[in-house]
Amino acid sequence: MVKMPPDVKDTLQKQKPVPIATASKDGMPNVVFVGLLKIVDDETLMIADNFFYKTARNLAENPKISILCYNGETKKSFQIKGDVTVSIAGENFEQMRKWVHGVNEKLPAKSCVMVKITEIYNAMWGPAAGKKVA
Numbered sequence: 764m765v766k767m768p769p770d771v772k773d774t775l776q777k778q779k780p781v782p783i784a785t786a787s788k789d790g791m792p793n794v795v796f797v798g799l800l801k802i803v804d805d806e807t808l809m810i811a812d813n814f815f816y817k818t819a820r821n822l823a824e825n826p827k828i829s830i831l832c833y834n835g836e837t838k839k840s841f842q843i844k845g846d847v848t849v850s851i852a853g854e855n856f857e858q859m860r861k862w863v864h865g866v867n868e869k870l871p872a873k874s875c876v877m878v879k880i881t882e883i884y885n886a887m888w889g890p891a892a893g894k895k896v897a
């Protein structure tokens with residue numbers, strides 16, 4: 764696992780909505796937007812699954828994720844990769860439901876997607892593009 768440096772956390776926090784990519788086990792990529800992504804700690808993210816369909820199927824067969832963020836003011840962009848654990852009961856799930864229903868009680872809050880960050884890359888254009896950050 765790796766820790767997000769402050770500029771990565773700041774860029775991700777301000778990214779709305781956040782594009783997240785998954786892939787099926789035979790490699791078909793899929794990207795969706797999520798609004799309900801929060802930073803739990805420096806190496807952990809929580810995502811609320813309200814409407815995932817292909818994303819849920821992909822995570823069940825290939826529990827990996829790639830997340831992208833960009834800030835036009837600071838001119839920083841990062842690609843975050845992680846390992847995913849999906850839950851439909853338990854402590855993380857209950858926390859996710861509380862959070863989501865605090866935003867909108869009508870949301871289904873189907874499952875909780877926890878991301879342990881494994882790699883972070885610079886995704887800004889220029890000479891450092893593609894370089895590993897952590």
Ligand SMILES: Cc1cc2nc3c(=O)[nH]c(=O)nc-3n(C[C@H](O)[C@H](O)[C@H](O)COP(=O)(O)O)c2cc1C
Nearest residue numbers: 780795796797798799811812813814815816817818
């Ligand atoms: C701005 C925006 C924010 C969204 N936020 C979420 C979210 O937080 N959670 C969620 O499950 N779906 C969210 N969606 C819906 C997904 O992007 C997508 O429609 C859903 O996962 C179905 O696509 P899939 O079959 O590729 O998974 C959002 C869509 C948009 C346009």
